[in-house]
Structures are given as structure tokens and as C-alpha cells.
Amino acid sequence: MIKNAIAALIIQMADDELILGHRNSEWTGLGPIMEEDIAFSSMAQDKIGHAWALYRILQEQLNGEDPDQFAFMRAEKDFKCCHLVEMPIGTYDFSLMRHFLFDHAEAIRYDCLQQSSFEPLQQLSKKLKGELKYHTLHADAWILQLCKAGGESYERMQAALEQCFPLAAGIFEPSADEQALIDAGIYPGERELHERWLNSIYPVLVKASLNMPDPAGVKPQYGGRSGKHTPHLQALLQEMGEVFRLDPSARW
Amino acid sequence: MTAENTIANVYNALEQVMDPEIPVLNVLDLGMITDVAVHDNTVQIKMIPTFAACPAVSFIQQQIREIVGRETSLPVEVSIDKDVHWHSNRLSDTAKEKLRNFGIAAPQIHEGELHAEIMLNTPCPHCSSKNTYLRSPFGSTLCRAIHYCKDCGMVFEQFKPVQ
Numbered sequence: 001m002i003k004n005a006i007a008a009l010i011i012q013m014a015d016d017e018l019i020l021g022h023r024n025s026e027w028t029g030l031g032p033i034m035e036e037d038i039a040f041s042s043m044a045q046d047k048i049g050h051a052w053a054l055y056r057i058l059q060e061q062l063n064g065e066d067p068d069q070f071a072f073m074r075a076e077k078d079f080k081c082c083h084l085v086e087m088p089i090g091t092y093d094f095s096l097m098r099h100f101l102f103d104h105a106e107a108i109r110y111d112c113l114q115q116s117s118f119e120p121l122q123q124l125s126k127k128l129k130g131e132l133k134y135h136t137l138h139a140d141a142w143i144l145q146l147c148k149a150g151g152e153s154y155e156r157m158q159a160a161l162e163q164c165f166p167l168a169a170g171i172f173e174p175s176a177d178e179q180a181l182i183d184a185g186i187y188p189g190e191r192e193l194h195e196r197w198l199n200s201i202y203p204v205l206v207k208a209s210l211n212m213p214d215p216a217g218v219k220p221q222y223g224g225r226s227g228k229h230t231p232h233l234q235a236l237l238q239e240m241g242e243v244f245r246l247d248p249s250a251r252w
Numbered sequence: 253m254t255a256e257n258t259i260a261n262v263y264n265a266l267e268q269v270m271d272p273e274i275p276v277l278n279v280l281d282l283g284m285i286t287d288v289a290v291h292d293n294t295v296q297i298k299m300i301p302t303f304a305a306c307p308a309v310s311f312i313q314q315q316i317r318e319i320v321g322r323e324t325s326l327p328v329e330v331s332i333d334k335d336v337h338w339h340s341n342r343l344s345d346t347a348k349e350k351l352r353n354f355g356i357a358a359p360q361i362h363e364g365e366l367h368a369e370i371m372l373n374t375p376c377p378h379c380s381s382k383n384t385y386l387r388s389p390f391g392s393t394l395c396r397a398i399h400y401c402k403d404c405g406m407v408f409e410q411f412k413p414v415q
Contacts, residue, residue, distance in 0.1 A: 042390035049305020
């Protein structure tokens with residue numbers, strides 16, 4: 001029972017990483033400046049690596065499938081990513097704001113998992129936390145720089161924040177098994193993570209003079225964790241698995 | 253051959269296993285090897301990747317098996333050590349010297365928690381000036397950041413500190 005709940009949690013986390021990793025990789029060759037092209041490509045590599053490490057835990061500890069098969073051959077409804085990561089890259093301000101909101105949430109999650117009673121997650125979180133420092137460092141620096149530039153730059157960041165905020169709240173969609181995971185000391189639960197996330201992004205938003213929407217007045221965009229997705233996911237999966245599905249048994 | 257001799261041979265062989273992304277550093281320089289043992293005439297080596305998403309891990313494992321196998325004439329098992337996680341303080345002093353000579357700045361020593369400030373004023377590997385700034389925490393490989401030296405006008409890479 002608890003094993004199923006742990007597996008469900010890992011699938012959500014891994015799917016978020018895989019899909020956002022794929023989205024980030026769509027900036028390769030298109031970044032507004034070379035450093036940002038490289039940064040989004042590197043973060044894509046990190047995220048897909050993190051997804052692989054999580055799928056690997058599923059395979060080794062929880063009777064899961066081969067990570068590649070699991071990543072590329074599942075139906076859309078079996079993906080449990082949140083809507084935030086599914087959205088197309090849009091303009092750079094949207095992608096940057098998504099990266100800022102998601103990576104702070106991710107850093108908080110792995111920080112909490114360092115105390116997890118499930119050893120494989122606890123060990124992995126120690127490793128990933130150090131790497132994620134660079135993601136939040138990158139996001140914070142650009143948010144501050146673009147907001148301090150004023151004018152259109154500031155206005156676009158504020159608009160991107162308002163667009164992303166309900167989507168980002170959807171990261172913390174509650175699940176039926178959550179209480180069991182909290183009781184077993186696997187992780188502190190989505191509500192707690194949401195609180196800690198707000199405390200983590202708020203000081204950066206204040207420094208950037210951005211107005212955070214009132215969380216109480218925001219309707220989080222839920223559905224992803226139960227397999228209900230935006231139309232964007234199916235198109236992404238189609239493209240992401242196209243080569244793999246030509247010959248799923250090929251060895252790379 | 254005694255077990256001690258074999259283990260000494262394994263370490264000698266590991267010095268020849270280079271990082272494909274930074275070919276002046278071997279796996280011992282990088283602090284990637286956590287244990288070497290010989291059981292039932294089989295060499296057992298435990299290693300840790302530098303970055304979770306490092307694409308070179310399986311290549312490095314294969315290189316270890318090949319080179320250590322050739323030098324010891326014994327079967328070699330390489331496994332990932334999940335009890336230890338890699339951080340940049342594991343780089344030896346020799347490794348840092350080799351990095352600088354290769355044109356890449358070495359990671360600063362950190363004490364547990366890593367703060368963004370540690371990346372400021374990284375000494376330039378070309379002119380040693382500290383009048384530098386961080387241009388991007390991401391570079392041509394996952395383990396590198398990009399800096400700019402205001403004195404010699406060179407863009408340079410750094411093996412970034414990781415906690």
C-alpha cells in the first residue's frame with residue numbers, strides 16, 4: 001500500500017522533470033543570448049537526468065519498468081505531470097518565470113526529502129540539492145535583472161508571474177494517498193511544501209518589486225496529477241517519443 | 253600476486269582512466285572512486301558520478317573495466333556507491349593544479365552549504381586576476397560555469413563548486 005503511494009509520488013516528480021526538461025531543451029539554438037541558450041540546454045540535461053534517476057528508483061526498488069520504456073511508451077493519461085510544465089515555451093519571459101517558480105518548488109521538495117524515511121529518495125535528494133542551487137541562482141539573477149531594467153521588461157515579468165502563478169500552484173495538487181506518506185515520514189505533504197515554496201519565492205519577488213498574486217485568491221490549475229492534461233502534452237509526447245518508437249527495442 | 257599488490261595495481265590503472273570531458277583529470281583526481289577491493293579474484297570498484305545527469309558515467313565505467321582488467325588480468329566489477337555523494341571538495345590539489353594548467357579555473361573550497369557569493373571574484377586561470385565576474389552558472393558541460401576577466405578580457409570556464 002505505502003509502496004504504491006511512494007511510486008505515485010515519484011512518478012509525479014519524475015514526469016514533471018522529464019516534461020520540463022524537454023521544454024527547456026526547446027530553447028537550444030533559440031535562446032535570446034548565447035549564455036541563456038546554454039543555460040536552458042544545461043538545465044534540460046539536468047532535469048532529464050533527474051527524471052531518469054527517479055524512474056530508476058521505481059525500477060530498482062518498486063518493481064517499475066525500464067526507465068526508457070516508461071518515459072517514452074506510456075499513454076498521455078498515464079503521465080502525472082502538472083500543467084505548468086506542459087505549456088509551450090512561449091516567449092522567454094514566460095519560460096524564465098516558469099523556471100523560477102518550478103525550480104524553487106523543486107529545490108524545496110528535495111530539501112525536505114533529505115529527511116525522508118524512504119532511503120533511495122533521501123540519498124538522491126542529497127545529490128540533487130547541490131545541483132539545483134545553480135538553477136535557482138540562475139533564475140533569481142535573471143528575474144532581478146529584468147525587473148530592475150524597468151519599462152516593458154518589468155511589465156512583461158509581472159504579466160508572466162500572473163500567468164504562471166495559478167499553473168505553479170498546480171504543482172502542489174493534493175492526492176488521496178498523501179496522508180499515508182506524511183504519516184510514514186516519506187515527505188511532509190503538498191500543503192506544507194506549498195507554504196515553504198511561498199516563503200522561498202517571496203523575498204526574491206519583493207527584491208524584484210513584483211506583486212505576488214494573493215495565494216488565497218488564486219485558483220490553482222489542478223488535474224495533471226490525476227492524468228487530466230492540457231492539449232499541449234499529447235503533442236509534446238508525440239514529438240519526444242517519435243524516434244524511440246521507431247524501434248523500442250533498439251540499444252543506444 | 254598478493255591482494256595488496258593487486259590493489260596497488262588497480263590504483264595505478266585508475267590513474268589512466270581520464271574524464272572524457274576534461275581529459276587532463278583521471279577518476280582519482282576527481283574523487284570519483286570510493287572503494288577498491290579484491291574478493292574471490294575479482295576486482296570490485298565503487299564509484300560516484302560527479303553530476304546526476306553526467307552523460308559520461310557509463311563510458312567511464314566501461315573504461316574502468318577495460319583498463320583495470322588489462323592491467324590486473326582479473327575480472328572487474330564497477331558499481332555506483334549510493335552511500336556517498338560527490339561534491340567538489342573531493343577534487344585533489346593536484347587536480348586543481350591540472351585544471352588551471354588546462355585553462356579552467358578550479359572550484360573554491362566550500363564548507364557544507366554553498367552560497368552564491370562564493371562564485372564572485374574567481375581567479376582567472378590565464379592572468380590570476382580576481383577582477384572577474386560570473387557570466388553564467390552554466391557552461392559547455394554540466395560541471396562548468398562561465399566567467400569574464402575584466403583585466404585580461406578573457407572569457408574563461410570554471411569547474412563549479414558543488415556542495
